[in-house]
Amino acid sequence: MALDDDVVVVNGLNFEQRHGKERVRVARVWRNQDGRQFFVEWNVGISLLSDCAAAYVSDDNSDIVATDTMKNTVYAKAKECSDQLSVEDFAILLAKHFTLSYKQVTTTIVKIAEKSWERVSVNGQPHNHGFKLGSEKHTTEVIFKKSGVLQVSSGIEGLSVLKTTQSGFERFHRDRYTALPETRERILATEMSASWRYSFDSLYSIPKRQCFFTETYLDVKKLLVDTFFGPPKEGVYSPSVQYTLYEMAKNVLSRVHVISSVRLKMPNLHFLPANISTKDNRTIVKFEHDVYVPTDEPHGSIEACLSRLSSKL
Numbered sequence: 001m002a003l004d005d006d007v008v009v010v011n012g013l014n015f016e017q018r019h020g021k022e023r024v025r026v027a028r029v030w031r032n033q034d035g036r037q038f039f040v041e042w043n044v045g046i047s048l049l050s051d052c053a054a055a056y057v058s059d060d061n062s063d064i065v066a067t068d069t070m071k072n073t074v075y076a077k078a079k080e081c082s083d084q085l086s087v088e089d090f091a092i093l094l095a096k097h098f099t100l101s102y103k104q105v106t107t108t109i110v111k112i113a114e115k116s117w118e119r120v121s122v123n124g125q126p127h128n129h130g131f132k133l134g135s136e137k138h139t140t141e142v143i144f145k146k147s148g149v150l151q152v153s154s155g156i157e158g159l160s161v162l163k164t165t166q167s168g169f170e171r172f173h174r175d176r177y178t179a180l181p182e183t184r185e186r187i188l189a190t191e192m193s194a195s196w197r198y199s200f201d202s203l204y205s206i207p208k209r210q211c212f213f214t215e216t217y218l219d220v221k222k223l224l225v226d227t228f229f230g231p232p233k234e235g236v237y238s239p240s241v242q243y244t245l246y247e248m249a250k251n252v253l254s255r256v257h258v259i260s261s262v263r264l265k266m267p268n269l270h271f272l273p274a275n276i277s278t279k280d281n282r283t284i285v286k287f288e289h290d291v292y293v294p295t296d297e298p299h300g301s302i303e304a305c306l307s308r309l310s311s312k313l
Contacts, residue, residue: 006049006107010057017056020047020109021070030084037129038084041115046070048098049107063104073097087114088140088154088213095144096203107145113157114138135160138217139195150202154217155195161228162189162269166235185289188238189269191296194224196252199260199308207258220252220259227251241266241302249306261307268300 007016024044031037048070054060077093085093091110098108116134120127136159143151167188172180200206209215227248230236238244249262271294273287285291 008053010053015053017053018047018049019067020045021067024071024074026074026078028078035128039117039131041117042087043113044074045111046094047109048105050105052104065102086213087112087138088152091140091142095142099144099146107143110142112140148202153195153197154213156221157193159192161192161225162187163229163235167238169240187271187292189271190241190266191269193265196220196259196262198258216256216258219256223251223255224248241268245302245304253306253308261305263305265303270295270299
């Protein structure tokens with residue numbers, strides 16, 4: 001991603017550079033006085049846009065913020081956070097620190113993925129300090145400029161969903177290479193990636209509610225999942241992944257007004273009918289919408305972005 005202030009002219013040539021630290025893994029525990037504990041695990045990536053071209057062209061490292069310093073800062077800032085906070089709030093904290101602490105840094109980009117450690121229940125009671133690992137990840141990207149301009153995006157990676165009926169694919173374009181039969185009855189499954197951008201553009205416009213980002217993340221996740229499945233008894237028919245994707249993104253924008261754009265990527269996870277017979281036509285397995293062969297390679301890839309007319313993608 002190129003930013004407006006990312007390119008300078010050096011010796012008559014356009015020059016673009018950045019440096020940072022990737023895969024900084026940090027875990028944090030918060031303990032309440034009542035004995036209940038909270039746990040997060042984050043994978044942090046930091047990228048600095050800074051005025052350090054001299055390091056590349058004249059062997060002058062004086063303006064470089066060492067990547068080891070960036071790594072240490074992640075742990076130091078995690079230690080300073082005595083109160084529980086969201087992954088987005090921690091990313092904003094880091095981006096603000098690097099941009100405002102170093103005069104040569106013009107923009108900081110922070111990307112974090114949070115593992116979904118979920119509190120377990122034992123005998124129907126939430127455990128005070130026990131957690132199990134879920135599949136999807138909660139992601140965020142924060143871009144903060146010296147001018148005070150802020151961009152915050154959140155997302156979900158690796159959310160696998162499946163429904164065994166109420167899905168079909170018909171009336172698609174056919175030519176001499178088309179072998180896929182039409183159907184009104186199939187399994188629909190995908191490993192979804194979603195990201196959404198918030199409409200605010202400065203630190204001062206972020207809602208002050210402590211759990212704002214966490215609550216919004218859970219609301220968006222619920223909207224995506226509920227739209228995919230439909231009502232619990234009858235479900236909702238999906239004529240294509242494309243149609244379902246659009247409905248999911250549209251519902252997010254219509255219900256969550258602080259979001260300006262939504263991007264969804266929904267690759268097909270195929271479950272192919274199992275039909276097995278011998279060369280003398282003896283049927284070993286006859287498919288009756290009951291036995292399938294799971295496969296995810298090759299797979300279809302469906303991706304789209306939906307935004308408000310005033311949104312900057």
